[in-house]
Amino acid sequence: MTTEKILTSEEVKEIQKIYQHFPLKSAACIEGLKVVQKYHGWVSDEAIKELAEILEMSPAAIDSAATYYSLIFRRPVGRHVIMVCDSVSCWIMGYDKIIDCLKNKLGINYGETTPDDRFTLLPIPCLGTCDHAPAMIIDEYLHNDLITDNLDTILEKYK
Amino acid sequence: MEKPLTEHIKNDGTSLSLMEYENAGGYQALRKALKLSPEEIQKIVKDSGLKGRGGAGFSTGSKWGLVPMGKDVPTPKYFIANADEMEPGSFKDRLLLEGNPHQLIEGIIIGAYAIQARFSYVFLRWAYHQASKVITQAIQQAYEAGYLGENILGTDFHLDMSMHISVGRYICGEETALLNALEGKRANPRSKPPFPVVSGLFGKPTVVNNVETLSNVPHIISKGADWFKKLSITDEGGTKLYGASGRVKKPGLWELPLGTSLREILEVHAGYMQNGYNFKGVLPGGGSTDFLTTIHLDVPMDYASVSKIGSRLGTGTIIVLDDKTCPVGMVRNLEHFFAQESCGWCTPCREGLPWTAKLLDALESGNGIMEDLNILASHVHYMAPGKTFCALAPGAMEPLESALKYFKEDFEKHVHEHKCPWN
Numbered sequence: 001m002t003t004e005k006i007l008t009s010e011e012v013k014e015i016q017k018i019y020q021h022f023p024l025k026s027a028a029c030i031e032g033l034k035v036v037q038k039y040h041g042w043v044s045d046e047a048i049k050e051l052a053e054i055l056e057m058s059p060a061a062i063d064s065a066a067t068y069y070s071l072i073f074r075r076p077v078g079r080h081v082i083m084v085c086d087s088v089s090c091w092i093m094g095y096d097k098i099i100d101c102l103k104n105k106l107g108i109n110y111g112e113t114t115p116d117d118r119f120t121l122l123p124i125p126c127l128g129t130c131d132h133a134p135a136m137i138i139d140e141y142l143h144n145d146l147i148t149d150n151l152d153t154i155l156e157k158y159k
Numbered sequence: 160m161e162k163p164l165t166e167h168i169k170n171d172g173t174s175l176s177l178m179e180y181e182n183a184g185g186y187q188a189l190r191k192a193l194k195l196s197p198e199e200i201q202k203i204v205k206d207s208g209l210k211g212r213g214g215a216g217f218s219t220g221s222k223w224g225l226v227p228m229g230k231d232v233p234t235p236k237y238f239i240a241n242a243d244e245m246e247p248g249s250f251k252d253r254l255l256l257e258g259n260p261h262q263l264i265e266g267i268i269i270g271a272y273a274i275q276a277r278f279s280y281v282f283l284r285w286a287y288h289q290a291s292k293v294i295t296q297a298i299q300q301a302y303e304a305g306y307l308g309e310n311i312l313g314t315d316f317h318l319d320m321s322m323h324i325s326v327g328r329y330i331c332g333e334e335t336a337l338l339n340a341l342e343g344k345r346a347n348p349r350s351k352p353p354f355p356v357v358s359g360l361f362g363k364p365t366v367v368n369n370v371e372t373l374s375n376v377p378h379i380i381s382k383g384a385d386w387f388k389k390l391s392i393t394d395e396g397g398t399k400l401y402g403a404s405g406r407v408k409k410p411g412l413w414e415l416p417l418g419t420s421l422r423e424i425l426e427v428h429a430g431y432m433q434n435g436y437n438f439k440g441v442l443p444g445g446g447s448t449d450f451l452t453t454i455h456l457d458v459p460m461d462y463a464s465v466s467k468i469g470s471r472l473g474t475g476t477i478i479v480l481d482d483k484t485c486p487v488g489m490v491r492n493l494e495h496f497f498a499q500e501s502c503g504w505c506t507p508c509r510e511g512l513p514w515t516a517k518l519l520d521a522l523e524s525g526n527g528i529m530e531d532l533n534i535l536a537s538h539v540h541y542m543a544p545g546k547t548f549c550a551l552a553p554g555a556m557e558p559l560e561s562a563l564k565y566f567k568e569d570f571e572k573h574v575h576e577h578k579c580p581w582n
Contacts, residue, residue: 021321
């Protein structure tokens with residue numbers, strides 16, 4: 001009996017291509033996790049097992065890396081991930097107001113996803129745009145000089 | 160005033176193209192370097208006085224000089240640009256990555272030649288998406304132009320370059336943690352010695368340098384060590400990207416002579432405090448540096464001078480504390496960050512940092528007692544340099560220790576008033 005695989009043959013090939021550049025297959029662990037997440041949005045237990053076979057590692061070793069890095073998602077996320085900078089310059093410049101307002105608008109807390117799967121809300125350390133604090137990043141797009149009045153306009157861009 | 164690092168960076172947000180870089184003299188330093196011996200390049204960079212701009216301030220030329228050279232040494236050697244800018248309050252490498260990618264790439268190639276590395280990596284943080292696009296394209300252009308790959312510019316020097324986009328964690332900026340991340344592992348720092356220059360990536364000799372450090376290298380090779388030394392107004396050579404964030408009138412980033420005073424940066428360039436806010440202190444070089452206050456404003460912002468008054472130049476990006484912001488709250492924010500970013504490998508850091516964060520939570524919520532201040536001070540002692548596996552926890556203690564020293568009354572007010580006086 002064959003069970004259906006999570007990773008497609010194209011994804012497997014993409015992962016195999018990565019470890020050819022390294023002296024060890026296991027060196028492709030993080031890159032492999034990134035490939036999984038790129039196509040699936042997050043990394044499931046099943047995907048970890050399949051990645052372990054490809055890289056000839058134990059699933060526990062893969063999960064040890066997967067759970068270590070904050071940008072590898074071990075739970076499903078919404079269509080858009082909002083990451084709000086909670087570091088020091090943004091905190092000085094009004095982070096508390098921004099996050100309270102966002103949590104209110106979305107009706108969720110950090111680590112949660114809206115019921116319509118539109119947004120997941122997460123904190124992120126300093127985004128390196130401290131001269132334009134406060135800041136957040138949605139998917140790959142940086143939004144800085146945030147004021148609570150502009151949040152609706154920004155969120156509208158992400159359906 | 161010369162600004163070698165930023166003079167060609169455009170202010171419309173686009174990056175300098177290969178052609179624009181070459182027209183401004185780009186890749187001439189590489190041509191010159193390839194005619195010199197690796198040891199000669201190491202010497203020029205050492206003589207220039209260039210110090211690591213990532214925060215540690217170690218002599219770049221000396222670091223390169225520690226790499227085993229000659230025929231009977233472990234190969235391949237690796238050369239890595241640390242572009243994992245994650246120090247809270249730091250935003251300087253982003254400008255160089257996005258604005259002038261070939262300046263960095265040329266610096267990496269020259270550095271790699273100076274230690275005879277075969278492979279190079281740019282270790283970039285995930286959040287820098289614009290930089291990722293710019294650097295990817297620039298690496299490809301450098302290959303097409305013959306600056307990367309085999310037989311670079313007709314010599315027998317070969318170098319490949321690729322980019323690793325990190326998936327988070329502040330500790331990846333620590334060079335041995337970065338190496339573990341590049342090897343696909345958890346980014347726990349490694350025991351030193353052996354140092355990466357001897358045994359680094361995959362056990363081979365490896366140099367890791369910061370983006371700003373490497374961006375200086377082409378200019379040093381082109382114009383010489385003496386020229387570089389004269390750029391600064393102190394004994395340490397070069398310019399520095401200084402930044403300021405917080406309640407100043409014009410937060411931003413400026414390339415200035417190394418050793419420019421804290422006062423000049425704040426008053427002249429950052430426009431001093433916004434109306435309605437008074438100056439209370441600064442973290443001079445990111446979240447892991449000690450507070451400085453009004454009495455320190457005339458300090459030259461170079462490595463030795465800032466160390467002498469009990470702090471560190473760090474990344475040179477200044478975080479300003481104003482009188483409307485609670486210093487205890489600011490330190491609490493920092494300790495939460497450091498507690499969260501601890502890799503958990505060694506006990507003082509894994510257990511001590513959350514403890515300090517909780518004590519600061521208690522103070523901020525009005526539940527602190529006077530004894531808490533002593534416990535906080537004892538944590539500073541237990542997480543001092545030499546007592547932990549890497550520099551994360553000692554760095555985390557710098558703002559706490561100095562806040563307890565300069566803002567002691569503010570801590571005590573939280574206890575006496577059973578609340579945060581700023582709330």
